[in-house]
Amino acid sequence: MKLYNPTPTPGTSAVSFAGLIEKIEILRSTLRWSSRLERPEIEKLLKQATTLRDEVMGLSHKERFVAAASAAGEPEAVVEPVEISARERRQALMERSFIFEGTFGDNPKLLEALEIAEKAAPTDLPVLIDGESGTGKELMAKVIHANGARTDKPFISVNCGAIPESLLESELFGHKKGAFTGAASDRRGKFESAHTGTIFLDEIGELPLPGQVKLLRVLEPHEIQRVGSDEVIAVDTRIVAATNKDLRRMSQEGTFREDLFYRLSVIHVTLPALRERRDEIPLLVSYFGDEAAGQLKRRPVTLTPRLRDFLLHYEYPGNIRELRNLMYRLSCLAGDTADFAHLPQDIRPKPTGLTAVGAAGGKASVTDLGTATSLSEAKRAASDEAERAFLERGLQEVGGTVAELARRFDMNRSHVQMLLKKHGIHSKDFRGNRQAGGK
Numbered sequence: 449m450k451l452y453n454p455t456p457t458p459g460t461s462a463v464s465f466a467g468l469i470e471k472i473e474i475l476r477s478t479l480r481w482s483s484r485l486e487r488p489e490i491e492k493l494l495k496q497a498t499t500l501r502d503e504v505m506g507l508s509h510k511e512r513f514v515a516a517a518s519a520a521g522e523p524e525a526v527v528e529p530v531e532i533s534a535r536e537r538r539q540a541l542m543e544r545s546f547i548f549e550g551t552f553g554d555n556p557k558l559l560e561a562l563e564i565a566e567k568a569a570p571t572d573l574p575v576l577i578d579g580e581s582g583t584g585k586e587l588m589a590k591v592i593h594a595n596g597a598r599t600d601k602p603f604i605s606v607n608c609g610a611i612p613e614s615l616l617e618s619e620l621f622g623h624k625k626g627a628f629t630g631a632a633s634d635r636r637g638k639f640e641s642a643h644t645g646t647i648f649l650d651e652i653g654e655l656p657l658p659g660q661v662k663l664l665r666v667l668e669p670h671e672i673q674r675v676g677s678d679e680v681i682a683v684d685t686r687i688v689a690a691t692n693k694d695l696r697r698m699s700q701e702g703t704f705r706e707d708l709f710y711r712l713s714v715i716h717v718t719l720p721a722l723r724e725r726r727d728e729i730p731l732l733v734s735y736f737g738d739e740a741a742g743q744l745k746r747r748p749v750t751l752t753p754r755l756r757d758f759l760l761h762y763e764y765p766g767n768i769r770e771l772r773n774l775m776y777r778l779s780c781l782a783g784d785t786a787d788f789a790h791l792p793q794d795i796r797p798k799p800t801g802l803t804a805v806g807a808a809g810g811k812a813s814v815t816d817l818g819t820a821t822s823l824s825e826a827k828r829a830a831s832d833e834a835e836r837a838f839l840e841r842g843l844q845e846v847g848g849t850v851a852e853l854a855r856r857f858d859m860n861r862s863h864v865q866m867l868l869k870k871h872g873i874h875s876k877d878f879r880g881n882r883q884a885g886g887k
């Protein structure tokens with residue numbers, strides 16, 4: 449392990465920006481081992497970290513000043529935008545030791561949100577995170593907390609939608625004994641509990657207007673008063689708020705105070721819905737499949753091709769939470785192989801014509817005559833289903849290689865491709881999915 453040596457190199461009067469960054473990186477990696485260090489060593493390292501941080505801040509101010517001065521009067525340089533790939537952006541975040549807290553994905557919109565979070569984390573600026581339910585707002589709030597200077601201080605979460613209006617003030621700011629019926633003793637509120645740390649105001653859009661006024665009062669002077677008390681208590685709390693509502697629109701409509709919206713949203717991060725980042729669904733399916741298997745202490749569940757296809761194309765109104773829950777449900781309810789039958793009833797696809805089961809290796813069995821109204825229609829539907837099941841099982845066995853499938857069943861490759869097209873089967877959905885026991 450490379451250790452940070454704080455002794456200045458002889459002959460270097462001015463420390464370079466890059467040099468400082470390197471020292472910080474070395475310090476950070478040393479601190480990762482802090483559980484194995486003694487307390488005095490940790491304290492020494494923390495002091496060194498603070499000194500370094502001050503140096504960097506000083507240097508960066510100076511550099512910015514010099515840059516601004518030299519740029520004044522000069523024509524603005526034309527900077528060509530540099531396109532970097534999603535993978536490189538994520539890699540860069542990791543190299544900068546950004547802590548993700550289990551946040552997955554390479555989607556550009558998600559990366560943009562993470563990059564904003566990375567820049568916001570070390571500051572004390574309020575952050576507003578919005579996005580549909582289940583898009584990872586709470587996770588993102590934790591990422592911000594974990595990457596800031598308050599990381600080892602409290603992270604207090606308050607669900608603003610779950611507190612009755614009459615108790616709101618006492619919940620947030622605490623109360624003095626006897627302040628109201630039932631106030632049997634002094635109690636500190638969430639803001640005091642979050643002192644020196646972060647308070648996460650979840651579902652801030654649900655906060656009633658009187659509560660908004662009270663919150664507004666604490667934001668600027670960073671002072672609170674417990675209910676029933678005259679004493680003013682200073683609180684140093686970083687505020688991260690989240691909502692699945694459009695607060696800007698609410699403030700235009702008069703249901704959310706505009707001044708509060710602007711105070712909370714100094715940094716505004718919007719998390720994309722899962723349907724806007726479909727490219728990540730395969731990754732999340734396999735990640736949560738493995739996670740569920742680990743928790744349930746069983747082998748990861750195999751998905752029949754049609755279930756996999758369904759999961760890849762489903763809309764996920766409940767976003768990542770819904771996908772995660774689905775994978776846990778499938779892992780719990782299915783044996784080795786999960787199929788439509790293991791999906792919740794309300795999202796299970798309706799049988800179209802006939803349903804042939806057994807795409808994952810079992811023999812096709814006609815279980816439902818569905819909507820067929822004549823014998824010939826029923827026969828055609830049965831034949832279609834058998835064809836589809838045959839193709840899916842074949843692709844499963846050859847790991848999605850159309851050429852191999854054609855060879856194996858002595859069929860013409862373009863004929864196989866035509867059949868796949870007819871059934872809307874994508875061979876790539878079966879890649880890396882080769883099933884043991886194939887012929």
Ligand SMILES: Nc1ncnc2c1ncn2[C@@H]1O[C@H](COP(=O)(O)OP(=O)(O)OP(=O)(O)O)[C@@H](O)[C@H]1O
Pocket residue numbers: 550551552553579580581582583584585586587588692768769772
């Ligand atoms: N990018 C991601 N990678 C992995 N897991 C994620 C990601 N985003 C969210 N999750 C997981 O999805 C679930 C829901 O996330 P979270 O509770 O943060 O959502 P939320 O936006 O706060 O939802 P709600 O609005 O319903 O409160 C959690 O289990 C979380 O760990």
Ligand SMILES: [Mg+2]
Pocket residue numbers: 585586650
């Ligand atoms: Mg939440």
